Amino acid sequence: MALRMNVPIGTPAYAALRDQLRKDILSGVFPHGARLTIVQLVERYGVSQMPVREALQSLQGEGLVNILPHKGARVLSLDVRFVRNVFGDPLRNREPASAIQRP
Numbered sequence: 001m002a003l004r005m006n007v008p009i010g011t012p013a014y015a016a017l018r019d020q021l022r023k024d025i026l027s028g029v030f031p032h033g034a035r036l037t038i039v040q041l042v043e044r045y046g047v048s049q050m051p052v053r054e055a056l057q058s059l060q061g062e063g064l065v066n067i068l069p070h071k072g073a074r075v076l077s078l079d080v081r082f083v084r085n086v087f088g089d090p091l092r093n094r095e096p097a098s099a100i101q102r103p
């Protein structure tokens with residue numbers, strides 16, 4: 001079943017696919033260790049092979065996948081350090097509980 005991708009005008013297909021793949025990886029649609037093949041992704045997202053290749057290369061640069069020649073790509077595990085690098089540390093800018101004034 002092909003998912004319909006809404007690509008904004010002026011956005012390259014690989015960039016829209018990269019963003020969707022990133023979202024799917026981070027949300028667990030593709031779990032740690034999942035094998036991602038070009039054929040599988042072409043069928044799933046309804047795009048041609050070239051945007052899939054470019055999107056996977058970009059995600060490899062981000063540390064989300066590892067591309068293996070003639071085998072496709074595998075989703076890498078996400079650790080706390082990686083998540084903090086991508087999303088930031090939500091507690092970094094918060095005051096310690098002792099500094100909060102009570103009424």
